[in-house]
Amino acid sequence: TGVTITTVCPGPTHTHFQDAAHMDKSILLYHAGMNAGIVAKQAVDGMLKGKRLVIPGIRNKTMTFLTRFVPRPLATRMVKRVQESRKANKQVT
Numbered sequence: 819t820g821v822t823i824t825t826v827c828p829g830p831t832h833t834h835f836q837d838a839a840h841m842d843k844s845i846l847l848y849h850a851g852m853n854a855g856i857v858a859k860q861a862v863d864g865m866l867k868g869k870r871l872v873i874p875g876i877r878n879k880t881m882t883f884l885t886r887f888v889p890r891p892l893a894t895r896m897v898k899r900v901q902e903s904r905k906a907n908k909q910v911t
Contacts (some may be wrong), residue, residue, distance in 0.1 A: 825866040828857045829878035852878070
């Protein structure tokens with residue numbers, strides 16, 4: 819039928835959403851957030867090539883791969899830590 823589906827898994831991306839959700843000080847975004855324009859370009863390029871899955875950025879691809887080998891309880895703690903604010907972590911450490 820000529821219909822294709824491309825799933826995009828962008829990972830942390832700098833957008834205005836973080837401001838609206840009060841996540842603008844997230845450790846994850848500070849260290850690993852990608853530019854929304856780059857994410858969009860890679861997504862469209864992947865779609866035009868007929869890719870079923872697009873994970874923009876080498877860091878996101880690496881993290882996606884490595885999570886297969888991390889026990890879930892540890893992964894949950896890691897996610898909590900990187901989603902905390904930088905300000906909160908400075909008070910703890």
